[in-house]
Amino acid sequence: MANLIADALFRVDGERAVLFGSRRRSTGVVKFPAERPELFDGSPQVQADIEPLELSTEGTLYTFTTQEFAPPLPYKGNRDPKVFKPYVVGFVELPEGLLVESLIIDAAASDLRIGQRLVSATTTLETEAGESFVTFAFRPA
Numbered sequence: 001m002a003n004l005i006a007d008a009l010f011r012v013d014g015e016r017a018v019l020f021g022s023r024r025r026s027t028g029v030v031k032f033p034a035e036r037p038e039l040f041d042g043s044p045q046v047q048a049d050i051e052p053l054e055l056s057t058e059g060t061l062y063t064f065t066t067q068e069f070a071p072p073l074p075y076k077g078n079r080d081p082k083v084f085k086p087y088v089v090g091f092v093e094l095p096e097g098l099l100v101e102s103l104i105i106d107a108a109a110s111d112l113r114i115g116q117r118l119v120s121a122t123t124t125l126e127t128e129a130g131e132s133f134v135t136f137a138f139r140p141a
Contacts, residue, residue: 002124002132005076009033010136017120017136019055019100030055030096056095057120058141064090066109078128092118092138103137117141 004010010017022034026049037047068086070079078084088104090112104112105123118138125133 002134005125005133005135008036012122012134013057015121016057017122018057019120019136021053021055021096021098022050023053025049025051030098032098032100053096055100059092059094059100059118059138061104061112061114061116061118061138062091062093062099063114064088064104064109064112076127076133077125080128083128088112090138103135104139105137106139112140 004012008020010019012018019032020034021030021032023030024035030053032055034052035050037050040046040050065088066086067089070077070081070084088107088109090102090104091099092102093099103123104118105121117140119141121137121139122134123137125135127133
């Protein structure tokens, strides 16, 4: 299996990606990617307020578009215009009340509808150097 695109962002559970978020105990605010308590080393109270949370693997399509050209750095995919393939990207609304930007796979843009139910998945990203990275995505349910 290829390496995950980033550490502590998600885990793979069968065909689904489980995103790692966090919740503030004091306010209930949920964030993705997860807040890292160690970044608040000057405030033990803030550190104690952050709890890890695995986010829902289902959501609804909030909005979407197509990426027709290679994004600028730090995009890790192959940016060679002869190799780059357009893809669908969108925001998925999760039951926890937040929007997650994600690749949308296994569907053409013309087949997608706002409000459509989506489930998390994984996909592989190839770099110009030939490295493979697994990243999270969503697909129609």
